[in-house]
Amino acid sequence: MLRFFVLTLLLLNGLYFAWSHGLLQAYGFAPATQAEPERLAQQIKPEALRLLSGQEQRQVEVPTPPTARVPVARACWQAGVFDAAQATQLREALVAAALPADAWSLEPVLQPGRWIVYMGKFANGEALAKKSSELAALKLKVEPLSDPALRPGLSLGAYETPAAANAALAALARRGVRTARVLPVRAEVRGVLLRLPAADEALRAKVAVLPPLLADKALSPCP
Numbered sequence: 001m002l003r004f005f006v007l008t009l010l011l012l013n014g015l016y017f018a019w020s021h022g023l024l025q026a027y028g029f030a031p032a033t034q035a036e037p038e039r040l041a042q043q044i045k046p047e048a049l050r051l052l053s054g055q056e057q058r059q060v061e062v063p064t065p066p067t068a069r070v071p072v073a074r075a076c077w078q079a080g081v082f083d084a085a086q087a088t089q090l091r092e093a094l095v096a097a098a099l100p101a102d103a104w105s106l107e108p109v110l111q112p113g114r115w116i117v118y119m120g121k122f123a124n125g126e127a128l129a130k131k132s133s134e135l136a137a138l139k140l141k142v143e144p145l146s147d148p149a150l151r152p153g154l155s156l157g158a159y160e161t162p163a164a165a166n167a168a169l170a171a172l173a174r175r176g177v178r179t180a181r182v183l184p185v186r187a188e189v190r191g192v193l194l195r196l197p198a199a200d201e202a203l204r205a206k207v208a209v210l211p212p213l214l215a216d217k218a219l220s221p222c223p
Contacts, residue, residue: 073200073201074198074199074200075198075199075221075222076195076196076197076198076199076221076222077195077196077199077204077219077220077221077222078193078194078195078196078219078220078221078222079193079194079214079217079218079219079220080109080191080192080193080194080217081109081111081189081191081192081193081217082106082191082192082193082194082217083189083191084191086191087106087191087192090106090194090210091106093210094207094210097206097207097210099203099206099207103196103197103198103199103203104194104195104196104207105194105195105197106192106193106194106195107192107193107195108190108191108192108193109190109191109192109193110188110189110190111188111189111190111191112160112161112188113160113161113184113186113187113188113189114158114159114160114184114185114186115158115159115160115161115162115164115165115182115183115184115185116143116155116156116157116158116159116165116182116183116185117155117156117157117159117165117168117169117172117180117181117182117183118150118153118154118155118156118180118181118182118183119131119153119154119155119156119177119179119180119181120150120151120152120153120154121150121151121152121153122152122153124152125152127152128152128153128154131154132154135154135156135177138175138176138177140156140172140175140177141156141157142154142155142156143155143156143157143158147185150183150185156168156172156177156180158185162182162184165182166182169181169182194207194214194217195222196219204219207219
């Protein structure tokens with residue numbers, strides 16, 4: 001029995017060898033031919049196939065799109081005016097904060113004085129309201145006063161020179177205003193202005209936490 005099994009196995013192996021090597025092709029038993037001529041016959045438009053050069057490969061490569069960058073909002077901000085001593089302390093603080101040299105500047109400025117055409121002080125709020133009504137009847141515009149030392153009172157205009165303020169007072173007198181006078185409220189100031197020409201939120205935050213040099217001169221948008 002074992003001999004029969006071995007003989008059968010040898011016979012099967014011999015038949016498979018003859019079939020796989022095409023020895024039985026004459027009898028119609030053979031695997032599909034995979035020789036090169038048959039493979040070439042299966043190609044579609046082989047004449048269109050060509051090798052690309054290195055430069056041509058780089059040209060057809062799809063470039064990787066750049067990473068989208070969110071633009072940083074920047075704007076001009078300023079604060080001041082600072083006198084000479086304040087400017088020195090501010091410059092030292094800005095340098096110590098390691099801010100970029102082109103991110104800030106201290107520019108000399110002249111802040112003109114301020115004069116107002118003033119009426120007051122009035123005895124009480126009732127007197128103030130009465131005078132305001134009289135001026136409204138003359139179609140005159142009054143401005144609020146922020147200085148507590150001048151309240152209750154009225155401003156009929158602010159000017160940068162005494163000459164301009166006195167000219168306005170003379171024009172008001174011709175319209176019937178008799179008790180107004182020119183009053184200086186701010187002297188001329190020479191100093192420096194802190195300017196941040198293209199500041200983002202991060203830079204503004206660094207400047208805002210400097211020593212109390214900016215306490216009453218907060219950053220504001222440039223005009």
